[in-house]
Amino acid sequence: MRSSVHAPARSVMRMLAVIASMLLVQAPAAPLQQQQTVTKAAIEGVVLRAGTGEPLSRAQVMLTRAALRAGETEVPPELARLQVSGAAAIPPSTTDRNGRFLFKDLEPGAYRITVVRNGYARQEYGQRVFGGRGTIVNVAPGQTLKDVAVYMTPAGNVSGTVRDSFGEPVAGLQVQLLRPAYNVMGRISFQQAGAGRTNDRGEYRVYWVTPGRYYVSVAARALDLLELAANSNEYLDREVPTTYYPGVIDVSRAAVIEVAAGAELNGVDITLAEQQLFRIRGRLMDAATGQFPRSATVSLVPRGLASPIAPSYAAGRTAYNSATGTFELRDVAPGAYWVRATAVANTATAVVSQAGVGRSVNDVLMEALASTHSTQVAVDLTGSDIEGLVLTLNAAVSIPGRLSVDGASLPSVPNYERLRVTLRPATQGGITNPTRNQPLPPEGTFILENVVPGDYYVAVAPLPPDFYIKEARLGQTDVLSQPLSITGPVTETLSVVLSPRAGHVSGVVRDDRLQPAPGIQVVLVPDTHRGRPDLYKTTSTDQTGSFSLRDIPPGDYKVFAWEAIESFAYFDPDLIRRFESKGKAIHISESSRQSVEVEVIPAGQ
Known part of the structure; x- marks a missing residue:
């Protein structure tokens, strides 16, 4: 129971x-x-020779997950949710005899496609200009993206002979192709795009060069793995300063070569400059202690905005003797320079002090600069050595200032307390002056602390819409149209005036068929003061070919529209001179509204 x-x-x-x-x-x-229901995707396509459409076999195709940057096409939300972080690298694919490639079993999401092949320039899918970014491709679950075509451009070759001033060939020298590249501040640097070595006949050949414009330099070969392959009977029997094609030491006088697609550019011969080199010797003295610093750095920087690049040897071989406080710069070519010296108090322990622990990076940097003693002296090196140069190191200086608004009170500006006046280096190797994160008072007074000697541009950020810097003066000296030069203590006030009456330009870019051209980079270039990067404005046309540029200071400008241009290449004066006639001239006055039509400059011109 x-x-x-x-x-x-x-x-x-x-x-x-x-x-x-x-x-x-x-x-x-x-x-x-639920995860298993996500169907894999695939991408298939073909690699072709640009111009002929010939399929290219043995090309390596690489697929990488896209990391989006500002201004790029966003990944659709439904794909963004499916992106897999930390996914394993995708093995490359090699094209078959018909130039075809295939990627299978892909996670849905956004990708970039890059292709390399011997004899051709590296190419990214959708790339308009070498070195630029290509187009992101998106694949949805279960989708097979077909007919992706990547067109590769044949690379060029450069060859020539290096001889001395007597016509004798020089062996064992390193020849480099240097591509000029600009940054957002308009500063130029050299990026090596290829290298070769002279043989016993002085001949060199740099192969598979990406089409473009280059400087060619020749110098004594640095010690590296190439030394292992050098002939034991070979030695460099002379001092060789870095020389630029066709045979100059000053890079501003060098000639630029143009390497076309598939071109065999012969006869790029270089005659080594018989340039007498000099030395600069002197001593350092710390004004605060009356003694020479325990450790210091001494450097040489070309003086003037017309010398954007220092030859690689121009800084010379520097030696500072901490026991005597003396320095020597050797093998320096004639020219106008800044001799710059910097020392940090308590160098051995001044990495980050205990007081810096837990503080912001900006505050730590301010503390470090406060302990920096530096100076710079202008020198003109002509026909002889410079001896007995004395550099007196001073502590970083403070500059009092006041920010105001033309015709209005500062508090009338929205979020005025967030405005910051900063100094940006106007020369290579300068130090950006940091600012403390303190609200700007209603009267607009501020102090720029720990400013080291150097040349600077005055900047204000973040500028509200329709505002521009109308005036900047240190005492009675204009420091807006020319750099602010700091050489020692400053007693005058830096006065910066903003105006809410900036100009505006809008318009349409048209192609050679007079149709609106979408996706075109539009650049506003000043007619004068082209050394001021803040006067350049850029944007891209929308789907209707329209564009708009605002916050423009009054002045004369030209509007250019490039179908394809390298990043910040519009700072290159040679490029602007080539296309000067293609620019649309406009005049901007306060509060003006201009409307223009601009003709696109086709890629490849």
Whole structure:
């Protein structure tokens, strides 16, 4: 009787236990089952020779997950949710005899496609200009993206002979192709795009060069793995200053070569300059202690905005003797320079002090600069050495200032307390002056602390819409149209005036068929003061070919529209001179609104 009463209960309990265990097993599997429903994707395409459409075999195609940057096309939300972080690298694909490639079993999402092949310039899918960014491709779950065509441009080759001033070939020298590249501040640097070595006949050949414009330099070869392959009977029998094609030491006088697609550019011969080199010797003195610093750095920087690049050897071989406080710069070519010296108090322990622990990077940098003693002296090196140059190191200086608004009170500007006046280096190797994160008072007074000697541009950020810097003066000296030069203590006030009456330019870019051209980079270039990067404005046309540029200071400008241009290449004066006639001239006055039509400059011109 008892058994018959409890048997059903036990059966029910067993059933509930089984059901519970099934739920426990199935519950964690729900996300896995959901993940397994995501269908893989695929991308297939072809690699072709640009101009002929010939399929290219043995090309390596690389697929990488896209990391979006500002201004790039966003990944659709439904794909962004499917992006897998930390996914394994995707093995490359090699094109077959028909130039075809295929990537299977891909996670849905956004990708970039890059292709390399011997004899051709590296190419990214959708890339308009070498070195630029290509187009992101998106694949949805279960999608096979077909007919992706990547056109590769044949590389060029450069060859020539290096001889001395007597016509004798020089062996064992390193020849480099240097591509000029600009940054957002308009500063230029050299990026090596290829290298070769002269043989016993002085001949060199740099192969598979990406089409473009280059400087060619020749110098004594640095010690590297190439030394292992050098002939044991070979040695460099002379001092060789870095020389630029066709045979100059000053890079501003060098000629630029144009390497076309598939071109064999022969006869790029270089005659080594018989340039007398000099030395600069002197000593350092710390004004605060009356002693020479325990450790210091001494450097040489070309003086003037017309010398954007220092030859690689121009800084000379520097030696500072901490025991005597003397320095020597050797093998320096004639020219106008800044001799710059910097020393940090308590160098051995001034990495980050205990007081800096837990503070912001900006505050730590301010502390470091406060302990920096530096100076710079202008020198003109002509026909002889410079001896006995004394550099007196001073502590970083403070500059009092006031920010105001033309025709209005500062508090009338929205979020005026967030405005910051900063100094940006106007020469290579300068130090950006940091500012403390303190609200600007209603009267607009501020102090720029720990400013080291150097040349600077005055900047204000973040500028509200329709505002521009109308005036900047240190005492009575204009420091807006020319750099602010700091050589020692400053007693005058830096006065900066903003105006809410900036100009505006809008318009349409048209192609050679007079149709609106979308996706074109539009650049506003000043006619004068082209050394001021803040006067350049840029944007891209929308789907209707329209563009808009605002916050423009009054002045004369030209509007250019390039189908393809390297990043910040519009700072290159040679490029602007080539296309000067293609620019649309406009005059901007305060509060003016201009509307223009601009003709696109096709890629490849």
